[in-house]
Amino acid sequence: MIHNSDMTLEVQGLSVSIHTRKGTTKPVNDVSLRIPKGKIIGIVGESGCGKSMTARACMGLLKPPVKIESGRILLAGRDLVGLPESDMCAVRGSEISMIFQEPMTGLNPVMKVGRQVDEAVRVHRHIPASKARQETIRMFEAVGIPEPEARYNSYPHELSGGLRQRVMIAMAMICRPALLIADEPTTALDVTVEAQILRLMKELNKAGTSILLISHNLGVIAQVCDYVYVMYAGQILEEAEVCALFDSPLHPYTRGLLESVNSLRREEPVLETIAGSVPDFLHLPQGCSFSPRCGQCLERCASGEPPLFEPEPGHKVRCHLYDKDTSRI
């Protein structure tokens, strides 16, 4: 495939496997993502659907027995899969960086937060400590940390959850990476703080950083993303522009997800939920992985795995219901 220069990151056919004594599982199965420059892309799904694993694979942070089985991860056209560890270190934190769900435990408790941030710029740009310190303080200001000079010398336990997450973002942004991966960045935060952090991420995006936002929260996705991937049991079930996805969801799973949010909003007496729970990766169902929980399940859903159909331009869905070749239904 020819590299598209408008893409910050392109994931092609990524599969991740875990080998254990009990068997081999594939928590990420043939996932393809495209993150265009300057956009915010969302991945939404229940916990355990493989979205964090996908992010970690992009960062090269998978540790045995978890490994990339196949696929390519193209960062500005360069394949990161199989890159030696030393080269990957140069990419991490510099070209792609990541922030995690837990701002409480994500910072080293025995190091001053300022040191933790300027460490990133010192390893990648080899600048003297005093200059790194200046940059860190400037970055603290940019991400909205009050009294940045004083905060430089704080320990993590002295900061609130929101401030810690700002420190994490400062750490991730200080080398001005092309891509920021945010794995549930607001899940552990209060709603008001969540709104502030999301606003900050939009500002950073406007300043030129592409963002991959991972969340189980549809509201968060709807607020900031341009384009959304819906993930289930290691696969992409649906992908679309954010408006298209929320206005006309195609996949029964996506509809179920949206229903469960909307029914809350409408205060209907009956809470619409998706029956059953996320399948165990060791015992994935035959055919479509969602079929056991699907209300519109067809006969062949249980036997053949559906491919991605594109019923509308730019709106893809992995469901037999959208097979145009009606003779097969």
Added chain:
Amino acid sequence: MRQSFLRRLAESVVILIGVALLIFIMLRVVPGNPIEIMMGEHANQSTVDRMTAELGLDKPIYVQFFRYITGALRGDFGTSYSLGKPVSSLMRSAFGNTLKLSVSAAVFAWVIGILCGVLSAVRAGGPADHIFMGFSLMGVSMPVFMTAMVLQFFFGYYLHWLPISGSGSWRNFILPAIALGWNSAGAISRLTRSTLLDVLQEDYIETARAKGLTETTVVLFHALRNTMLPVVTMMAIQFSGMLSGAVITETVFSINGIGRLSVLAISGRDIPLLQGTVLFSTAVVILGNLISDSLYSVLDPRIRREA
């Protein structure tokens, strides 16, 4: 933090007084008149009486205890019955040897222990891990006298590399240091390994990796400092344990230290000397515990600033 330190200090003083009292009582209930033991069976009765009065042993027991405590505070522990010298000067010269032994044993234990622990943790499950942990397990399970005798037999007698006993030169201390440190090294490497493995699972380690640090930097600068919190505590306690007198090691290698002095005191039924060495040793251990507690709060900013 200062408050909690002062509270711990006060507690330590109370414990130390309790220790002194316990030693004092235990040694007073031993059957037999200490003066007769000291003078031999054929001593003249008037001499025995005179000595008893001179040493204050005719006074009520609480007066004796008070005198003992006030004396001990001034550094006067009385005179050894069997060796005829002041207990304090005997202990001072013995402590020099114990100090040399403890420092060398501690250095051995810490270097080997931390090194093996870290290497095992970063290669967990690999051959190096199994070898190091096998050694550590041997370290914590082998009785000190066994390690000591194996070393004596092999390096001293069979290979003639190092002296078997004595405390004349630094070469005398190599085998005892290994024998004494072997146990501690095993304990330290096991603790280092398990703590480091836990720390490496922490979220902030993933953050450090995501920053683009190499694995070596992550382990040495992010993980190790957190790992060292419990390890340093253990190190301080071990060190004070060694300083309190390594009874077995000093006996096997004939090193005239505090521990051997205690054994001498027991075999000579020498109450002032035994009282002095045991009180000293226990004080060292209590001090060690106090220091290890304080070290923890110095190293961990969460405790340092909160209190």
Added chain:
Amino acid sequence: MNRDKLLQLMRENKVAVLSALVILLFVLAAVFAPFLTPYDPKEMDILHRLSGPDAAHLLGTDEGGRDILTRMLYGARVSLLAGVLPTLMSMLLGTALGLLSGFAGGVVDEIIMRIADVMLAFPSTLLAMLIVYTIGGGLTGVFLTLALVNWAGVARVVRAETLRLRGSVFVTAARSIGVPQTRIALRHILPGCIPTMIVLFTLGVPSAILTESSLSFLGLGIQPPATSWGLMINQGRQYLYTAPWCSFAPCVAIMLIVLAFNFLGDGLRDALDPHLESK
């Protein structure tokens, strides 16, 4: 715990099972010592003194010409008993005091715990030496000493466990329906401490064995003509260079039994998952 679960645990923790077998083997050897050897542990044979291992004397003979293997079998009786009996005694004492301390609280708690603090402040070998000096050596003296050395640690753990259980829902429930205090202590809290106590016991035995052997090694413990492994090592030490087997055989025995008990204790801790304070 049902049988299937036990079997599964045994399958998962082979080291602990192997250790239990090693311990059983030692115990059987000690019990059936007279049937396992043709020699008398006390009978001298001056013609064959300090002879190395051979077909007649599998582990050689000591300075009196006595068969080392035989003496080890008989010595195992003392050494193993020194591990088990005093540990049981200190468990009883420690549990009673710990339970009392945790339950009574107030002044009683304060006094018991301060005494425990004082006991725990001593270096353990030195404390054992001091007690054995006070109450005298020999079999009874050593056993009493070992019991007195170890109770404080047990008391502290049992107290912590008692406090934990006292705050638990089922105790509050029992109290709210008017169950008397002593009944709560004995029928609700004590059973809850049992997993912890099993592990404490398993780990206490090797430490008592080591302390006994250290005392005997220093000549302060078991006195001849009785024998224990520690005493054998002490006696053989003079011949370390001419007849190393005299000391090394009992050394290895001590190491094996200590290792076995430690492995078993670790395995039990994993299996029973008691709430042990990590000190």
